[in-house]
Amino acid sequence: MKKYDALIIGFGKGGKTLAAALGKKGIKTAVIEKSPLMYGGTCINIGCIPTKKLIHTAADAKKNQQADYSEKNNFYAAAIREKNTLTALLRQKNYDNVAAAADIYTGAARFQTDHTVEVQLPDGKISLYGEKIFINTGSEPVIPPITGLQLSKRVYTSTTLMELSTLPQRLVIIGGGYIGLEFAAMYANYGSMVTVLEYGNTFIPREDRDIANVIQTRLEELGVRFIFNAQVDEITDENELTTVSYLERSSGMSVKIPADAVLVATGRKASTASLNLEAAGVAVNERGEIIVNELLQTTVPHIWALGDVKGGLQFTYISLDDFRIIKEQLFGQNDRTTANRPPVAYSVFLDPTFARVGLSEAEALLSGHKIKVAKIAEAASPRARLFGSTSGYLKAIVDAESNKILGAAFFCSEASEIINIVQLAMKANLDYTVLRDNIYTHPSMSEFLNDLFSTLD
Known part of the structure; x- marks a missing residue:
């Protein structure tokens, strides 16, 4: 030994x-x-x-x-x-x-x-x-217990799908979580016809409805089709294609759709x-x-x-x-723990990127905060115009009494970068006015924080 x-x-x-x-x-x-x-x-x-x-x-x-x-x-x-x-x-x-x-x-x-x-x-x-x-x-x-899933030669996980060297013409994604959405946007841009089957009846339910609706609309513009209340029952290989059978939970109707590849994205x-x-x-x-x-x-x-x-x-x-x-x-001195880690931001690399930190509007209200909500369309940003990205939306939640930032959600170009600025401001317990009045380089997406937080004035 x-x-x-x-x-x-x-x-x-x-x-x-x-x-x-x-x-x-x-x-x-x-x-x-x-x-x-x-x-x-x-x-x-x-x-x-x-x-x-x-x-x-x-x-x-x-x-x-x-x-x-x-x-x-x-x-x-x-x-x-x-x-x-x-x-x-x-x-x-x-x-x-x-x-x-x-x-x-x-x-x-x-x-x-x-x-x-x-x-x-x-x-x-x-x-x-x-x-x-x-x-x-x-x-x-997580591999769900769907009949025929383990036997199919065209079922993939997020790992194995990236090993496939042939572009699926028809990609069916089981699960409408963040991993599934990243792959949906990616393969739609490569040219696949993408269908997302989601068991629930709400698109990304943890997010506020206004920003969720903007994200869903954008993905649909890319060609992604969403089917909600879909309970996948069986996957069957038939010659050159695979059939995905699902139950429409709202109507009880059984539906079959063809696929060249099926991505299982039901969690980890x-x-x-x-x-x-x-x-x-x-x-x-x-x-x-x-x-x-x-x-x-x-x-x-x-x-x-x-x-x-x-x-x-x-x-x-x-x-x-x-x-x-x-x-x-x-x-060291044991000063660092999981308890003093928040707030932690996350990003979902769609088209454009979605990033969030802290509380959503719904969560802030549920927590008893009196809030102010800053909102602005991505199209108002000169930098976004340079990228040709104008379909996004940004919002931030501020405590109305303390002026502290409670959270932010950005669906826009370079969202994964500018969310870190907001996270740092929250960690430092700064008023939102610091970001509103800061001098940023131009043209940049970070300077759009001037405009976003100015909507609270």
């Missing part, structure tokens, strides 16, 4: 950053990763980077909507090759960075005790001892099933997510969990901040 000061299970953002930090301090560390295709974690291999690369390229594809299918398919195939080249480069870079600081074991990890982990290597098994252990195994797609779950956590005494909740305290310690004090595996917001930057929390415990 090999002994280490620290074992890190999973090569995600938090784990790989922690490995490098520990290695620099001379702490004997090992990193265990189940797949050689996942060095560096979800983000660079199957998440943020490859999807955003394809989304970026899809913006160019949109200019060729009059092209025939063969041309669209060639463009898409080239985009997939570029994506693969990029992810391979980043994967190797991440491997090299971690290998310089820690031993790497490629194989499936399984707890034997609270200090020992068995790793199934390609040529046998090895047991590793860790004085401290950090779990960073991430999440995986923590990757914990194979870890044998009970052998270590690590508790999980009813969803299989590892239970942690504000310092990310599990029910076993010398075992921590980082990133998606513990539930909550599933973003790379959360995993990175988890690293910071643990780093402070190991080398």
Whole structure:
């Protein structure tokens, strides 16, 4: 048995950053990763980077909507090759960075005790001892129990669809959440006919209706078709196509639609099933997510969990901040916890991007705040006009008594950038007037904050 000061299970953002930090301090560390295709974690291999690369390229594809299918398919195939080249480069870079600081074991990890982990290597098994252990195994797609789904050759997850080198002419997406919407916008721009089947009756229900309606209208302009109250019952392969059968929950009518590819986007779950956590005494909740305290310690004090595996917001930057929390415990003063992390922004890379931080208007009212609401159309921005993006909408929620920003939701060009300015202002507890009166560069989307918050005057 090999002994280490620290074992890190999973090569995600938090784990790989922690490995490098520990290695620099001379702490004997090992990193265990189940797949050689996942060095560096979800983000660079199957998440943020490859999807955003394809989304970026899809913006160019949109200019060729009059092209025939063969041309669209060639463009898409080239985009997939570029994506693969990029992810391979980043994967190797991440491997090299971690290998310089820690031993790497490629194989499936399984707890034997609270200090020992068995790793199934390609040529046998090895047991590793860790004085401290950090779990960073991430999440995986939820596969719903739909008849025929597991048997179909044309059903994909968000991971496997990006491995498809042929552009689907007809793409059916099961699930209208944020992942499904990103793929819907992307493939519509590449030239696929996209249909989204959503079980519920409301488009992105967590968002305010005004901004949700603008987003839905824009996606429909791109060619995305939405069917709500759709309960998918069966998926059947028939020669050169697949048939998706669903029940219209409002009418009880059974409907069938053809597809060249079906994307299952019904959520993600923590990757914990194979870890044998009970052998270590690590508790999980009813969803299989590892239970942690504000310092990310599990029910076993010398075992921590980082990133998606513990539930909550599933973003790379959360995993990175988890690293910071643990780093402070190991080398600092424990000032950083999950409790003092908010507000946290998020972005959904549609066309244009949707980004949000803090409370929605509905949530602010439900919380008892007296509010002022700033609203403005993207078309009023000179910068957006330069981009040819004029269909968006921005709003911000301000406490009417304190003038503090409670939240913001932007559906516009560069929303993923300017939302960070608002987040920083909220974190610093600044009045909205600071953003209203700040001097920004021109022409920029950030200067549009002058106009947005001036609507409150």
